[in-house]
Amino acid sequence: MSIPVVPRGAGTGLSGGALPPGDGVLLSMAKFMRVRRIDPLARLAVVEPGVRNAVVSELAAPHGLYYAPDPSSQIACTIGGNVAENSGGVHCLKYGLTLHNVLGVRGFTIDGEPLELGGEAPDAPGYDLLALAVGSEGMLFVVTEVTLKLLPQPQCARVIMASFDDVEKAGAAVAGIIAAGIVPAGLEMMDQPATRAVEQFVGAGYDLEAAAILLCESDGTPEEVEHEIAHMKAVLERAGATRTTVSRDEPERLRFWSGRKAAFPAVGRISPDYYCMDGTIPRKRLGEVLTFIASLEKKYGLRCPNVFHAGDGNLHPLILFDANSADELHRTELFAAEVLEKCVEVGGTITGEHGVGVEKINQMCVQFGAAELELFHGVKRAFDPKSLLNPGKAVPTLARCAEYGRMRVHGGKLPHPELPRF
Amino acid sequence: MTVQDFQDRIRAAVAGKKALRLRGGGTKDFYGNALRGDILDTQGYAGIVSYEPTELVVTARCGTSLSELESLLGKNRQCLPFEPPHFGAGATVGGCVAAGLSGPRRAAAGALRDFVLGVKLVDGRAQALAFGGQVMKNVAGYDVSRLVAGSLGTLGLIAEVSLKLAPRPQAEATLRLEVPHERALELVNRWAGQPLPVSATAWHDGELSVRLSGSEPGVRAAAAKIGGAAARESLWNAIREQTHPFFSGAEPLWRLALPSSAPPVDLPGTQLLEWNGALRWLKSSEKAGAVREAARRLKGHATLFRAADKSAGCFAPLEPVTARLHRGLKAAFDPHGVFNPGRIYAEL
Numbered sequence: 185m186s187i188p189v190v191p192r193g194a195g196t197g198l199s200g201g202a203l204p205p206g207d208g209v210l211l212s213m214a215k216f217m218r219v220r221r222i223d224p225l226a227r228l229a230v231v232e233p234g235v236r237n238a239v240v241s242e243l244a245a246p247h248g249l250y251y252a253p254d255p256s257s258q259i260a261c262t263i264g265g266n267v268a269e270n271s272g273g274v275h276c277l278k279y280g281l282t283l284h285n286v287l288g289v290r291g292f293t294i295d296g297e298p299l300e301l302g303g304e305a306p307d308a309p310g311y312d313l314l315a316l317a318v319g320s321e322g323m324l325f326v327v328t329e330v331t332l333k334l335l336p337q338p339q340c341a342r343v344i345m346a347s348f349d350d351v352e353k354a355g356a357a358v359a360g361i362i363a364a365g366i367v368p369a370g371l372e373m374m375d376q377p378a379t380r381a382v383e384q385f386v387g388a389g390y391d392l393e394a395a396a397i398l399l400c401e402s403d404g405t406p407e408e409v410e411h412e413i414a415h416m417k418a419v420l421e422r423a424g425a426t427r428t429t430v431s432r433d434e435p436e437r438l439r440f441w442s443g444r445k446a447a448f449p450a451v452g453r454i455s456p457d458y459y460c461m462d463g464t465i466p467r468k469r470l471g472e473v474l475t476f477i478a479s480l481e482k483k484y485g486l487r488c489p490n491v492f493h494a495g496d497g498n499l500h501p502l503i504l505f506d507a508n509s510a511d512e513l514h515r516t517e518l519f520a521a522e523v524l525e526k527c528v529e530v531g532g533t534i535t536g537e538h539g540v541g542v543e544k545i546n547q548m549c550v551q552f553g554a555a556e557l558e559l560f561h562g563v564k565r566a567f568d569p570k571s572l573l574n575p576g577k578a579v580p581t582l583a584r585c586a587e588y589g590r591m592r593v594h595g596g597k598l599p600h601p602e603l604p605r606f
Numbered sequence: 607m608t609v610q611d612f613q614d615r616i617r618a619a620v621a622g623k624k625a626l627r628l629r630g631g632g633t634k635d636f637y638g639n640a641l642r643g644d645i646l647d648t649q650g651y652a653g654i655v656s657y658e659p660t661e662l663v664v665t666a667r668c669g670t671s672l673s674e675l676e677s678l679l680g681k682n683r684q685c686l687p688f689e690p691p692h693f694g695a696g697a698t699v700g701g702c703v704a705a706g707l708s709g710p711r712r713a714a715a716g717a718l719r720d721f722v723l724g725v726k727l728v729d730g731r732a733q734a735l736a737f738g739g740q741v742m743k744n745v746a747g748y749d750v751s752r753l754v755a756g757s758l759g760t761l762g763l764i765a766e767v768s769l770k771l772a773p774r775p776q777a778e779a780t781l782r783l784e785v786p787h788e789r790a791l792e793l794v795n796r797w798a799g800q801p802l803p804v805s806a807t808a809w810h811d812g813e814l815s816v817r818l819s820g821s822e823p824g825v826r827a828a829a830a831k832i833g834g835a836a837a838r839e840s841l842w843n844a845i846r847e848q849t850h851p852f853f854s855g856a857e858p859l860w861r862l863a864l865p866s867s868a869p870p871v872d873l874p875g876t877q878l879l880e881w882n883g884a885l886r887w888l889k890s891s892e893k894a895g896a897v898r899e900a901a902r903r904l905k906g907h908a909t910l911f912r913a914a915d916k917s918a919g920c921f922a923p924l925e926p927v928t929a930r931l932h933r934g935l936k937a938a939f940d941p942h943g944v945f946n947p948g949r950i951y952a953e954l
Contacts, residue, residue, distance in 0.1 A: 305906035315752035566934025
């Protein structure tokens, strides 16, 4: 039998990575929701893939520990899905992505053979197959158990909300923080259209007059936090912040964050539909890319509030549209494709944390040449020779790239001239 | 020297059915199994491609001197967070990434592979390929950059690499406590579960050393909590570069990677512990099978790191399914078996 199998967690993914195939089986992992073990001394949790992200930190909390990656969907998304997508969150600059916080996985190959990659001991012998597994979008094998690294909960955390009268100034302030030798626990930016949408929805207390706000968090011991907050505040003020507010207590800190975490649903209230984009750029190109996005708003006649993981250079432009209008949907897709291609042009990537799935498969042809794509297919064949696991996702065929018409041409020579071009 | 020169050498090797031994400064020739093939020296392809401190990223060519890179970063108060060992003055950036070894800060900051953001790779078909990039978050395509880190040059020639950096800590202090083996393991694991700025630990011969790194007030507060006597910072360099007296002598040196909270390893010989107990160096003449079995029972694995006789194989054998995946990947990257044959496993 050669029936395609598509593993799926909670289905919160934003790139269509778990879309079921017409001729295959959807393998729902949502019922694998047992936390097998929490080892406070070794600081790790062994969980099944259907365990929700937020549950891990809840169960680790009595031991003074937590699981660091916190995607905005953390109350619903599963650890298995996080592993498939290499999910991020708002604290990755300091604490890393899923890949930095997964110690090992167990699972089964498409032939049903058990497989264990990584583990409780570091530096497994041979190639780092765990690095390949994380972010592989369910295309290499099926994960049935994940060992997660737990970190000590910081004793305290405080966040600065800083207002800027200009988006570029806010971008420069982000570089200023890094240049000052600070790695904030979180460093997020929202532009005015985003803060205005959010404020109506959750009342986070944002400065609605600011062209952009930064949320800049410090965590650690009280001594460390006091020192770092003072340092960050000075840098932000030097960078031209028009107002800075430091959270006074935990409820206020959570309120400042609630707006950022609710940004997507808030935007969903002001528009019939929205398209959440995900690209990463070098931080220094932020101003240029924002100006470009503003020009696309005019070109396509669509609004686009912006929220970013500014510390990581990870953009989430939210294109507002009405799916009942076929023309608006079409314009949205063209808008989105231009944003992603701009990300590649400035030295970034078409996806920072949401994955390629089916959504960005065409843009893979822009980011990679034929030789790289062929090697990706080679990696896939090593694990799944008949291409039965989540087929057709994440890595386009060369024929598809030829059809899309954006094949990267290297040295003036078109790769695979034998392929038909459209 | 250019990438084109690498491609020409590889093409010629494929045509002549010859193996190539990829080599930077040769400082890690001792590591791994057999050295086979004609030397392809990467030192001529050197230099920093780009470095902007505010991006926290550096991109360097493979032949770049590791110490020159680190001194450039130091001038900007930044560092390679994984504190890689050099094992000699000639260490190169390419060799460092290919070996994949991390130093004392590993348990706190992460491993070398955690900081690899992108590579330019020349594969076994002599194709110049680019994976990853210079940005912090990138999930487009399989994570090939991190796969080649630590693959000992068996998948391709790392021509260029982009690494994530960290600011150098504002303050550091090293403390020394007298504690027996088992108690030391318990202490380091407990500290790691608390919000303390512990950046390295080492235990040997009844002495536990702890390094704290962070802000001035944070380090001061943690030092008061941990106690012990102030000790010299130079210890960490001596352990990283294996110039510490523990590492001298002709007895085989084993590197046991274990869950950090695993009990003391009961094998003859002397031990030095790092990484909160996850790394246990063992100087011992015990039979390879017994060392590997002891590590396996504790849910870890043992590497024969330095030894005159490596007939037992440097790295722990792979499970059959994992071994098949390794062969499949080798075939995808290096179908003619040109690069460093046998360096990591006989069949690769």
